[in-house]
Amino acid sequence: MLLAPTIIAMLIVVAYPIAVSIFQSLFTDSSGIDPKTGLFTKGGFVGVQNYLNWLLQQCQIGGKSQACPAGSPQAGFWNSVFVTFLFAVVTVALETVIGIWMAFIMNRDFRGRGILRAAVLVPWAIPTAVTAKLWYFIFDPSGVLNTVLHTQILWTSDLWASRWAIIIADTWKTTPFMALLILAGLQLIPEETYEAARMDGASKIQTFFRITVPLLKPALVVAILFRTLDALRMYDLPAILTGGGGGGGQGTTTLSILVVQQIKQSNDSASALSTITFILIFAVAFIFIRLLGANITGNAEKQRKAVAKEA
Template sequence: MEAFRGRALVRVSILIPWAVPTAISGLLWRWIFNSNGIANTLIGHQILWTTEGFHAKVAVIIAEVWKMAPFIGLLVLAGLQVISKEVYEAARIDGATPLRQFWHITLPLVKPALLVAVLFRCLDALRMFDLPYILIGAQKNSVETLSMLAQNEASNVRFGPAAAYSVILFLYVFLIALGFVRLLGADVVADSASQGKRRAGRKRHRLAGPRRAEATS
């Protein structure tokens, strides 16, 4: 990707939705999805976005994507910038089409960044609390998360169910993070092991040299 003037300013501008606190973002989107808000004005229908039902889910999804998409985009951009231009030039010389370049070069090389982005999104979705709590409200079954359930039980002095929900949430996050770490770290572990074996072999070779010299003398 070629550099252009003002690229840093564009990146900062893109990151503004992610930098906005989630509570402020929830209040902003609650105003947008109000019965007399901008969303209903644009579509020309009166929809109760912040009540129970499918519309509440859509409102939370839109607000969450608006907030987190810039951060994920920058992660993928960082992965794309690591790819060397010489790789694409060699592929073009070999006659590879743009589709084959994307499938066999771009996608495999950007895969670690994509997996990290998906991991962050999965963990954010599992531990989500403040955005649906502020945007839609508490005790709404359509958008209620485990964090909201745990908080509701704890606020009503039902600490047993609250602890159970918290443990379940921890297990979900732990298992998903473990799966992604294993998926991401497989190549890294293999590379580290092979490098360790090479270093050990070179060390044995250096140690064997003086011993052979002493044996011949």
């Protein structure tokens, strides 16, 4: 009974939209002349045809499935999948490494630690749209970065330069989020555990890998999982910074950008694409947790005792 309000709210804001999207994806709202009968049709039930169109990069032309012309949303589907996972893997990896480094610094006891922690939050607090415009001016051909590096790199139009521009901007913005979550995990580790390790003659490297990493694992898994799911849904940063372009095509078009582009053309096809995107993200989250074997709800006290016993 206590959980009922939360469950009802989740059903309304999550389950219902997903169900409607899946239902719409099984129909087509396209209308025209049926080439077989010569009659005007208004669309109808098509089953999984909308999904096949995306996965096989096909378009319905003259009532027949044909290879989509270059530049169409369906033709760029697998490219968008690659771009989405590229951004997710590279940005999360960089944010994790830098976030751990920042968390260890903020966990030390020194004068001005509170000011430093507040300052670290600034990039995360800035709205993504503002961040995108800020970095747009930095990456301008005559902007700050090219001026400092004495280069003429087209950061927002060249294929790989535009991709790295988005990776750099996203890493700058979201690393503080990772650092603060990791810092919270570090502060849960009792100092007595480290004192016992030092008394037993453990080196700093042994202490890090035998004590810090195992006890930090639940917080680290949560941080990486949240950021991975967020990166897989990336839309606003590349949409504003590069418009989804780069390299004269769809070099920075993520799945979310592709969904928005398709909504402007066909709701049923966009529903199929959004469902595919949802399934991909759900699969990544499921595999992620299963492979790491981490209890993200965490029984921290039990884990601390296990590590202390091993030490």
